[in-house]
Amino acid sequence: MRRKAAFHNLGCKVNAYELEAIRQQLESAGYETVPFEPGADVYIINTCTVTNIADRKSRQMLHKAKKMNPNAVVAAVGCYAEVHGEALQADPAIDLIAGSAQKENLPEMLEAFFSAAGAAQDQGCDRAEDLSDGRQSCDSLRPDRTGSHTRAFLKVQDGCSQFCTYCIIPYARGRVRSRRIADAAAEAAKLASAGVREVVLTGIHLCSYGRDLPDEENLQALIRAVHEIEGIRRIRLGSLEPGSVTEPFIAALAALPKVCPHFHLSLQSGCDRTLQRMNRRYTTADYEEACRLLRVYFDDPAITTDVIAGFPGETDEDFEDSRAFVEKISFFETHVFPYSRREGTRAASYPDQLTEREKRARCAVLRELNDRKREEFLQRRVGLPVEVLFEEETEIGGRRWWSGHGREYQRVLYPAGGNLANEIRTVCPQRLLDREYLVCEP
Ligand code: SF4
Structure with missing residues (x-):
């Protein structure tokens, strides 16, 4: 049985x-x-x-x-x-x-x-x-097919050696291990033949991709290899950090038309003092420069980020610096997290831990800012043509729609009828619904 x-x-x-x-x-x-x-x-x-x-x-x-x-x-x-x-x-x-x-x-x-x-x-x-640590290489767990035939995650890297002071992940996942380019490209080709049109290159610390491989096997070379695969129409990247977003890297990406103008650039704090205490290896000036370059090489790209509120010792002034920086950069999406004290990390023993209430209040301020900035970003796209990869039929606001994502990862709704599943079409949304969906009327 x-x-x-x-x-x-x-x-x-x-x-x-x-x-x-x-x-x-x-x-x-x-x-x-x-x-x-x-x-x-x-x-x-x-x-x-x-x-x-x-x-x-x-x-x-x-x-x-x-x-x-x-x-x-x-x-x-x-x-x-x-x-x-x-x-x-x-x-x-x-x-x-x-x-x-x-x-x-x-x-x-x-x-x-x-x-x-x-x-x-x-x-x-x-x-x-x-639980013995046998982590020698990027593991061999690879799905052979995907549940969805539109977008698929492609894991290219595991582990992290950064040891940010708040993060338990290096202990949970071990050191950096990257997948060989030929191996990752072979999986991407398989996905393409299964009908997948968009791949998201994913890892625990994608910026470290290739550090354990020969020099020529780096993130840029990996993206190029996936770009060459027929049938893959779009490539998205998992989380990046300012250190890897150099001008040559961005210029190379901009020359690859399948790379979507949607970049997740991990911030964690917009205050230099806090960044240092988090052991993040960049300053707000580095971060701002990375965003400037992205905006020079891509036309109004979607830049998304993560921010932690209430890191130990984050004063009112530090938080205000962080908030003001997030406002200045103007993200499409800011994922806001209250600081979570993880036993075994350095920050867990830092003095001046904030109360849950203080963290919640700071999160609320950042989430309100996120809602406003996100709406501004989507509003700018009303009336502009957008290339959409349609995924599924769905009901929203009492009506049936085809729903999909634009290259910047904005949700787009198109009137139901016919079968648009896995189709890529350029449409022109006329309005914003629920501050979330760009809507094309019949
Ligand atoms: S926050 Fe990211 S970069 Fe820092 S240790 Fe955790 S996984 Fe690594």
Whole structure:
């Protein structure tokens, strides 16, 4: 009888990519994928530990799975499992723990678990656990196909060696490992032949891509290789940092028409004092220069970012500097996060930790700013032609639409009718709906 496996993902795009690969691995090993509901024999939860909230959600999901079927095998996989393996070992809801380095071996781990379960239980040991750090190369978790035939994530890099003082990720994912260009390009070609038109080059610290490879295998060369693949019509990049956004790099990107004018440039704080204490390796002046260059080489590109509010020791003046900088840069989208104290990081022991209330208040100020700037950006696009990759039919505001994304990643709605799935069309939106969607009227 085929065992039933249910899957749940938490966290980033890299995690989502890896869980899809795990799902396919288990299907090849004979498991049947079922919804994340009662009735599965195995529950795989790909956990995240980037913030306290991510930790809590990971734990909640693991317990929810055990509640749904107390006889099922509940497997904690990925970052939270890696960093908090010891705590999970003491948790009776968890049967199997596979940290970042072990998750590609899940079929074998489950096999071993099932065949040893009876004997192990007799000896009072009913779980499998392996958290030794075997991270030597970019793992071999690769999905063979994608659920969506429009856009697909392509993981090209894993790990981070930056050690920002607030971040637990280097401990959870290990040092930088990059995928060879030929290997990544082969996957992109496979995706193209499966009908995918847009790929998003993704990694934990994309800027570090190639540091562990021969000189000629760098991020620019990787983008060129993917650009050459017929069938791929658009390329988006995951998160960049000012250090890698040099003029030669941007000029090279601007010469590649498939590269979308949508850049996520991680900021974290718009205050130099805070940036230094975060161990970010750039200043606000570097950051501003990177944005200026992007705006010279691309016509009104969408620049998006992440900002942390309430880092330990962030004074009112520091926060005001940060807010004013975010306002000055004028982002399409600012993802705002309250500082989350991660045990084991340097910032966790910094004095002057802010209260949750103070952090929430600062987040609210930045989110209000984000809403305003985002609307300004979208409003500027009303009446302008936009090339849209259509994805799905959907209902919004009581009407049916075809929905897709422009090259700058703005959502565009087009009146329903016919089949536009996976089609690229240039349209001209006439208005903004709900401060979110650019709408084309019939
Ligand atoms: S660059 Fe900094 S914030 Fe980003 S993953 Fe690495 S350590 Fe974490």
